[in-house]
Amino acid sequence: MFSPAPTKLTAARTRESPPNYGGPSSPATPIYISRHSATPMPHRPATGTPAPWSSHLSTASRTPALKETEKTSGAAHTRPVFVCEFPQQVRNAEVEWLRTHGAGTTDISGISGGMDRATGLCWMLCGRQVFIWSYLSGNAPQRCIVLEMPKRICVPENDAINSKHGYKWTVAVIPWEKEMCRTDRTVKECSSAGEALQSIMGHGEKLSAMIRLRELHNASAQARPQSRLESLNTDLQHSEMSGSLWDLVQIVGEKARRNNVMLMDREKAEVFYSRVSELEELFSCVNQHLTYVVGTELPLRLQIERLREISIACTSVVRTAIRYRDIQYSWYPSPEGLTPWYCQLTVRSGIWKLASLMLELKMEADVSEPSMKSVLVAQLEEVTDILLEAYAGAITAKVEREEEYRGLQAEYWSRRDNLLNVLYLHLKDVAEAAAQDAGVGVQGEEQRKKVLRSLSPSLIALARRHAGYQTLWDICADLNDIGCLRSLMHESMGLKEGRFSNFVFEQCYKKHQYAKLLRLGEEFQEELASFLQKHKDILWLHEIYLNQFTSASNTLHRLAFSQKDGLTSSGEDHAEIGGRQVNLLLDERRRLLNLAKIAVLAGDFP
DSSP: OOHHHHHHHHHHHHHHHHOSSSSTTTTBBGGGGGTTOOOOOOOOOOOOBBTTTOOOHHHHHHSSOOOOOTTTTTOOOOOOOOOOOOOHHHHHHHHHHHHHHHHOOOOOOOOEEEEETTTTEEEEEEETTTEEEESSSSSOOOOOOEEOOOOOGSOOOOTTTTTGGGGGGGOOOOOTTTTTTTHHHHHHSSSHHHHHHHEEEEEEEEHHHHHHHHHHHHHHHHHHOOOGGSSSSSSHHHHHHHHOHHHHHHHHHHHHHHHHHGGTTHHHHHHHHOOOGGOOOOOOOOHHHHHHHHHHTTTTTHHHHHHHHHHHHHHHHHHHHHHHHTTTGGSOOOOOOOOOOSSSHHHHHHHHHHHHHHHHHHHHHHHOGGHHHHHHHHHHHHHHHHHHHHHHHHHHHHHHOOOOHHHHHHHHHHHHHHHHHHHHHHHHHHHHHHHHEEEOOOOOHHHHHHHHHHHHHHHHHHHHTTOOOHHHHHHHHHHTOOHHHHHHHOOOOOOOOGHHHHHHHHHHHTTTOOHHHHHHTTOOOHHHHHHHHOOGGGGGHHHHTTTOOOHHHHHHHHHTTTOOOOOOSSSOOOOOOHHHHHHHHHHHHHHHHHHHHHHHHHHHHO
């Protein structure tokens, strides 16, 4: 009595002709079969997203949900997802693209898009631009991230064959999973696309640096010959066999395992090398455990070797990251206000710990291991370069963000002067030793200058990059090289009130080298005039040199009747008490008045 035929007929119809849920006016993305036949829009993405020029429910959301009684055992329920209005930037880009490629064109292969439900993000490729926004808002979103791809990776638009490149790109929203949880949190807190992209590119820097670190690790293990172990006791054998870099990696890996019980069954080295985003932990452990890793109970020579191994690893990590940034510069956002990871406090602290221990071991090596000094100082120069660059990057970012930076700047200046001074004193020691070998007299002095001149270029370059004025002055003074001094002054390093030329004038003034000061000032008239306004006790010398005798006489008169003891240039001590101080001042005033009379007389002659 009951016939199931109608139900079967309905099912058959369903299989033969799928219903058109969207209707004839629906902007749904056409299925792939119809792209080459029913629609003039080739290479349309098969993502089920709505057409980029209309904002309606997506294909998934327009599919009605089956009732519980209509579901089959293998059917998956598709929940509707509302796609909000497209941002105005996207619409403008589409209009501009169509206008550029012809108002009547039906080929939109240069435009493609999609969505990611896990993150609630929509994306669209339009020419060289990538638009990313959230579709969870009920209205047209106000925030839309716009990224522009570099020209060098895009197919030229005038290429008639290859210009349809919109469908050739793959856009992926990366969750970063466990090892990127910290970066993911940072990205969520970002207030701009620049910071998000900076985090992504920073991860690329760390990955390349980690690969380099692994290469050094393997090379260090392979280069450790067994023959060196035969004459050493058990403790020294362990230090030689493991290597300081291996010991450091073990410490970092153990720290990560203790912070996450899920990692306890994995090897320490494996844990370390798998956590790319936490590369800063390497420098944190250097800051905390360097003395233990180097081994203060070991012989000094072995301590220096172990310290040098860790130093090479740390400097290579930072240099590899910088090299990655230089190569991939076109992908980076504007660096304004952003602090690279290798300029942050954790990294700076670890590098400073390396430099501090090197300074301590150098003092010991001066006495017990003089042959190791050159090796240690060479590595100290590398560490100094990396450390000062990290300080410079951190200070620059603070200035751009309009944050307080003076405390960090004072620390930077102090450590810069300390390290540069140690490096220069070592060069002087080497030059002095060469002079003693060459003999006394002119020959020894020439040899000293020759050696010092050959060793100083790298230190001069380092001091120039970081405004190490005292080191530059010392080198030029010891070489008696006025030409090099003038060349450095012409570079106008630093701010207007802190240029190297002003520093040179101050040094000449302190050493009472007034003639040298005025000769150097001939090429820096503006800086010299500003300097002399603060040191009027030698202003009259400059005026006489310029044949301005009347002005010189007036300046001398003002000096003679001035009550400021600091204006005297004779160098007498005015800290005496009683009549002696008055007599000295009177003598100085008489001298200045006599000079003023001479200046007037000199001005009377043609």
